[in-house]
Amino acid sequence: MNPRRRGPLLGLVLLLCAAVLLVLGALVGSTGFDNPFALGSNDPVGIQIVRDIRLPRTLGAWLAGALLGLAGAVAQGLFRNPLADPYLLGSASGASLGVALALWWLGAAAGSMPWLARLGITGAAFVGAVLAVLLTLLLARGVQQTLRLLLAGVIVGVVLGAIKDLITIASADILQALQGFMLGSTGLVGWPACALMAVLGALCLLLSVALAPVLDGLALGEATAASLGMPLGAMRAALVAVLALATGTAVAQTGLIAFVGLAAPHLVRSVVKTTHAGLILLSTAMGGLLLMGADLLARWLVAPQELPVGVLTAVLGGSYLLWLMHRRGARGTA
Amino acid sequence: MSIGTERPPALEARGLHARLGTTPVLHGIDLSLAAGCWTSIVGPNGAGKSTLLRTLAGLLPHEGEVRLFGRPLAQVPRRERARRLSWLGQGGVAEGSADDLLVYDVAMLGRLPHQRWLAAPGPADRAAVESALRSTQAWDWRDRPLGQLSGGQRQRVLLARALAVEAELLLMDEPLSDLDPPHQSDWIRSARSLAAGGRTVVSVLHEINAALAADAVVVMDEGRVLHHGASADPATHRALEAVFDQRVAVHRVAGQWLAVPN
Numbered sequence: 001m002n003p004r005r006r007g008p009l010l011g012l013v014l015l016l017c018a019a020v021l022l023v024l025g026a027l028v029g030s031t032g033f034d035n036p037f038a039l040g041s042n043d044p045v046g047i048q049i050v051r052d053i054r055l056p057r058t059l060g061a062w063l064a065g066a067l068l069g070l071a072g073a074v075a076q077g078l079f080r081n082p083l084a085d086p087y088l089l090g091s092a093s094g095a096s097l098g099v100a101l102a103l104w105w106l107g108a109a110a111g112s113m114p115w116l117a118r119l120g121i122t123g124a125a126f127v128g129a130v131l132a133v134l135l136t137l138l139l140a141r142g143v144q145q146t147l148r149l150l151l152a153g154v155i156v157g158v159v160l161g162a163i164k165d166l167i168t169i170a171s172a173d174i175l176q177a178l179q180g181f182m183l184g185s186t187g188l189v190g191w192p193a194c195a196l197m198a199v200l201g202a203l204c205l206l207l208s209v210a211l212a213p214v215l216d217g218l219a220l221g222e223a224t225a226a227s228l229g230m231p232l233g234a235m236r237a238a239l240v241a242v243l244a245l246a247t248g249t250a251v252a253q254t255g256l257i258a259f260v261g262l263a264a265p266h267l268v269r270s271v272v273k274t275t276h277a278g279l280i281l282l283s284t285a286m287g288g289l290l291l292m293g294a295d296l297l298a299r300w301l302v303a304p305q306e307l308p309v310g311v312l313t314a315v316l317g318g319s320y321l322l323w324l325m326h327r328r329g330a331r332g333t334a
Numbered sequence: 335m336s337i338g339t340e341r342p343p344a345l346e347a348r349g350l351h352a353r354l355g356t357t358p359v360l361h362g363i364d365l366s367l368a369a370g371c372w373t374s375i376v377g378p379n380g381a382g383k384s385t386l387l388r389t390l391a392g393l394l395p396h397e398g399e400v401r402l403f404g405r406p407l408a409q410v411p412r413r414e415r416a417r418r419l420s421w422l423g424q425g426g427v428a429e430g431s432a433d434d435l436l437v438y439d440v441a442m443l444g445r446l447p448h449q450r451w452l453a454a455p456g457p458a459d460r461a462a463v464e465s466a467l468r469s470t471q472a473w474d475w476r477d478r479p480l481g482q483l484s485g486g487q488r489q490r491v492l493l494a495r496a497l498a499v500e501a502e503l504l505l506m507d508e509p510l511s512d513l514d515p516p517h518q519s520d521w522i523r524s525a526r527s528l529a530a531g532g533r534t535v536v537s538v539l540h541e542i543n544a545a546l547a548a549d550a551v552v553v554m555d556e557g558r559v560l561h562h563g564a565s566a567d568p569a570t571h572r573a574l575e576a577v578f579d580q581r582v583a584v585h586r587v588a589g590q591w592l593a594v595p596n
Contacts, residue, residue: 002477003436003477004477080431210451210452213443213446216435216439216440216443217443217446218431219431219432219435220423220432220440220443220492220495221423223388223391223393223421223423224421224422224423224495226393227391227393227416227419227420227421228416228443228444228446228447229412229413229414229415229416229417229446229447230412230446231412269434273434273435273436273479274434274436274439275435275436275439279434
């Protein structure tokens with residue numbers, strides 16, 4: 001097949017699969033599978049559960065996964081490193097520290113005002129993620145040297161992680177809530193969170209696709225990219241901003257979901273060879289599908305109990321990457 | 335050869351100093367490269383050839399002045415510079431990072447300076463890419479990812495990328511690395527025909543014989559220009575022999591100047 005047609009085709013397949021999973025997601029609950037024909041108008045509670053809990057949660061899983069897939073594709077292009085993931089610039093530990101601080105500060109109030117606690121935790125995660133990226137940029141003195149940026153990201157990650165650990169030791173009662181955040185969960189995503197993720201996701205997608213040619217240029221080397229007349233510094237900074245915004249938004253709503261951002265671009269590349277604009281679009285759709293599928297499995301496998309979705313993405317994503325690596329290694333093109 | 339006086343020089347350097355990190359590499363270069371000519375820069379390893387080329391392309395900070403077709407390079411807007419000056423870097427691409435780009439898309443990157451932001455490639459862009467890929471015999475691989483090509487094949491694709499810019503001035507750093515002898519000859523022919531068509535080609539070359547096929551030769555050592563003259567000029571040959579410690583001798587063989595090891 002003409003390799004140029006594979007990209008749009010894969011995009012279509014990914015979106016169709018997501019549509020099917022959205023329907024399935026509306027039907028799977030703590031009682032196992034619902035018969036769609038039994039959900040008549042004479043069951044207002046059933047309809048309310050589907051409308052207010054299952055649908056936003058399933059859609060929210062797609063949106064958060066899409067944000068992570070997008071961020072992963074941007075990070076791998078920006079750092080010219082296939083191991084780069086959205087949490088590279090310290091946003092994961094920044095978000096965890098933010099949440100730990102919020103939990104510690106909210107303390108006992110969290111139980112009495114759940115929505116305030118929810119808002120506080122979401123906001124703290126987002127602010128923590130963005131501040132951590134800013135700290136990384138500050139330590140790396142800008143975005144010009146990617147190696148320095150990577151190292152600064154590692155340092156910020158370790159230091160903020162240690163501070164978070166200190167807080168947890170000082171107040172052990174937040175441990176369980178914090179653990180829930182760090183494992184990632186799509187259980188609390190409602191319609192407002194969906195709307196927020198959709199708006200910010202669309203913004204990130206537009207920006208990153210518009211900036212994608214600089215990633216193609218950078219793949220040919222710094223000097224070649226500069227010789228093509230692109231303002232490298234400004235475009236790099238804008239891409240880092242997209243990376244921070246997309247990751248921060250996803251992390252704030254669903255916690256630290258592992259592997260989706262790393263695996264989505266790899267999965268796309270194993271099927272389609274394309275420019276970074278295509279890669280970003282397809283990774284977005286792929287990330288959404290991955291997390292949506294994982295969310296569905298997490299709810300269904302041990303119903304009426306629920307697995308933490310982050311554990312599932314780590315296991316599934318990790319084993320798939322391992323298989324991919326193995327297969328490529330066997331063909332000698334790793 | 336005519337080192338033309340009717341057109342302004344394509345590139346001029348005055349009092350050029352540049353450093354890599356903290357090490358000074360170029361020590362006050364004065365150079366004027368004629369338009370419509372192919373000039374080769376040669377010299378031993380570490381002479382500062384690549385640094386000079388990068389500085390002339392505006393890719394390295396420097397002291398002193400570089401003029402592009404008579405205008406200070408710093409005053410030429412970024413995109414205009416990218417349209418008039420095409421750059422081909424040394425050693426191609428780091429393994430891996432560009433492996434997933436298709437050959438056609440790589441060549442199309444050369445058209446970025448001509449395209450409006452986010453605009454789809456037009457007929458002129460497609461025509462330029464096709465002719466560039468055909469001229470380096472890479473057209474047949476247009477739908478293959480770069481990662482599936484050998485080093486020499488990649489080099490031909492990257493060369494096509496630089497040609498697709500259709501710039502008046504082409505700066506190439508070791509374009510012959512990785513090329514097999516027939517494709518080296520092809521490259522020499524295309525450099526000649528570019529110059530014959532009024533373009534200016536400046537190349538850093540390790541292959542002295544290829545360098546002697548150019549119109550003019552710049553001989554460098556230790557960050558300075560030792561000699562700049564026509565490739566047929568005996569003074570150029572003496573400078574070449576001197577810079578390589580008399581370990582080569584330039585002879586005329588079958589109508590070509592060749593550097594033969596002593």
